[in-house]
Amino acid sequence: MADSLGLSELQKIRLRKVDQFRELGVEPYPTRTRRTHTTGEARARWYSIEKDQNDGGHDSEEITVAGRVVSRRHQGKTLFAHIHDGEGELQLYIRRDVLGDENYERALRLFDLGDFAQASGNLFMTRSGEVSLHVRDLQMLSKALNAPPEKWHGLQDVETRYRQRYADLISNAQVRAVFVMRSRIVTAIRQFLDGRGYMEVETPTLQPLYGGAAARPFITHHNALDQPFYLRIADELYLKRCMVGGFEKVYEITKDFRNEGIDRNHSPEFTMLEFYESFGDYERMMETVEQLVLHATRAVHGGPVFTYQGQEIDVTPPWPRKTLRDAIREASGVDYVAHPDQAGLMSAARAAGADIEEGTVWPRIVDEMLKQFVRPYLIQPMFLIDYPVELSPLAKRKPGDPTHVERFQPYVGGGEIGNAFTELNDPMDQYARFLEQKKDLDAGDLDAMQLDLDFINALMYGMPPAGGVGMGIDRLVMLLTDQSTIRDVILFPAMRNLPTVIGSAPAAEDVLADGN
RNA sequence: GCCCCUCUAGCUCAAUCGGCAGAGCAGUGGACUUUUAAUCCAUUGGUUCAGGGUUCGAGUCCCUGGGGGGGCACCA
Numbered sequence: 208m209a210d211s212l213g214l215s216e217l218q219k220i221r222l223r224k225v226d227q228f229r230e231l232g233v234e235p236y237p238t239r240t241r242r243t244h245t246t247g248e249a250r251a252r253w254y255s256i257e258k259d260q261n262d263g264g265h266d267s268e269e270i271t272v273a274g275r276v277v278s279r280r281h282q283g284k285t286l287f288a289h290i291h292d293g294e295g296e297l298q299l300y301i302r303r304d305v306l307g308d309e310n311y312e313r314a315l316r317l318f319d320l321g322d323f324a325q326a327s328g329n330l331f332m333t334r335s336g337e338v339s340l341h342v343r344d345l346q347m348l349s350k351a352l353n354a355p356p357e358k359w360h361g362l363q364d365v366e367t368r369y370r371q372r373y374a375d376l377i378s379n380a381q382v383r384a385v386f387v388m389r390s391r392i393v394t395a396i397r398q399f400l401d402g403r404g405y406m407e408v409e410t411p412t413l414q415p416l417y418g419g420a421a422a423r424p425f426i427t428h429h430n431a432l433d434q435p436f437y438l439r440i441a442d443e444l445y446l447k448r449c450m451v452g453g454f455e456k457v458y459e460i461t462k463d464f465r466n467e468g469i470d471r472n473h474s475p476e477f478t479m480l481e482f483y484e485s486f487g488d489y490e491r492m493m494e495t496v497e498q499l500v501l502h503a504t505r506a507v508h509g510g511p512v513f514t515y516q517g518q519e520i521d522v523t524p525p526w527p528r529k530t531l532r533d534a535i536r537e538a539s540g541v542d543y544v545a546h547p548d549q550a551g552l553m554s555a556a557r558a559a560g561a562d563i564e565e566g567t568v569w570p571r572i573v574d575e576m577l578k579q580f581v582r583p584y585l586i587q588p589m590f591l592i593d594y595p596v597e598l599s600p601l602a603k604r605k606p607g608d609p610t611h612v613e614r615f616q617p618y619v620g621g622g623e624i625g626n627a628f629t630e631l632n633d634p635m636d637q638y639a640r641f642l643e644q645k646k647d648l649d650a651g652d653l654d655a656m657q658l659d660l661d662f663i664n665a666l667m668y669g670m671p672p673a674g675g676v677g678m679g680i681d682r683l684v685m686l687l688t689d690q691s692t693i694r695d696v697i698l699f700p701a702m703r704n705l706p707t708v709i710g711s712a713p714a715a716e717d718v719l720a721d722g723n
Numbered sequence: 724g725c726c727c728c729u730c731u732a733g734c735u736c737a738a739u740c741g742g743c744a745g746a747g748c749a750g751u752g753g754a755c756u757u758u759u760a761a762u763c764c765a766u767u768g769g770u771u772c773a774g775g776g777u778u779c780g781a782g783u784c785c786c787u788g789g790g791g792g793g794g795c796a797c798c799a
Contacts, residue, residue, distance in 0.1 A: 216733085218733080303756075354750080356749095358760065359748070360748085473798070574799095677799095
């Protein structure tokens, strides 16, 4: 059976040890564990107990710990090893005269790096000052057939790190730390929003129509209904339906899916936070975003300051607010309001030094100027506000200025971390904007939004005035964990499918299944 | 889609001008009863991503294909 896996020599040697355990009547994958202490609890215990001075300062009570064997040094009739569990490491001190010849030989020959083991014994402190467990009994909990990556350099190969994240997590503590921080950040966000009276809701991933953003979707098919479904590209339209229904403050943290290119800032599946507040507006939402980011930052850094790619960043509110128009004008000298036509804005932008492709439409020129002149320099937190209406089909116009909408984007560390509006709630205006999108869709624009009549119907019941925010959780996590690549904050990033290699060759089943 | 870089033992990396594929870790055998990347002795392990070409000879040069990374384009 194992032959078809194409095992390497090292794997075969370990597999032989599995057989040897069974020949000795010992199950190398036992069903139960009897851990009494984590490594952290064991260490804490050592510092809180009375030591038995008659026994060389040993803890008189026997405890049992369990974990992965991460290091081994043997020295004749003694064996030192460290086990690692969820809380840290603990050194095991194993002696031939304590375990007996047979068990000592077993510890020496049948246990390897990477195995999960359970050790019972008494705590003591070694001559070199390390709290250790003087082991009386050692049990195999789970025999590992793969050797862990190299102990000093860890797993370096980027492709293997992503494809076999489990091996990356085993060998690289910094990688584990990033995902611990990610979890804390998400928890902090939930705490913050819950504390502000928001209700977490769950809206469909499988949607008969996709909407809420400009993006190409993934399409799937439901067999029993015999109809296509789209994987959501945004939560927006369903969360607004919730507000129509009377839930005043709602949020959702979920995966969105966009069928687009993959790069260091884009993953085909990514985690989105959207939150909507009835009777709020974009001013209210800016205040909320500042506080939310501060809360998340404190959760992982203990305060408002952290370092991103060598730059110190302080997220203490309030963050400065600047209109997009002013930001571009200050950085480039170009006032796009003074150039309402495509040709005029193009020549002004190019004169200022922008690199813009011929034929770029007016709103995209504004966007390019934002990207080239402004965005890279927004290291400290700032809100860019009041976007041209052409750039923002889903937002409400500014009172007194129909050419601009109430929209803001929070920028930190040279990148945007969200997008927010005073939400459009006029059903007929929304209908008109859908019809505009429909024209683009029919003209072949694959990113254009679909006409969602059910959403119009919902708005016709009345949606309260509201502010709404979308934030890319992955990008926020990148910022707070100082990672420059989105794949480094996603546990199992999407990769091109390949035949799986178990040993030194693809497994037989996989080769067959692959079909080429 | 285009351009550049990269792929060598389970892992981390070498290999000069094209000249016998190597080291460390891990493994295996041995010495060693408080070690800390333990040390010492011996030793196993290779489809050099795949296929083709040039050559007396290719890890190295050329072509085609694949994976991964970066950049551009696309995209919030």
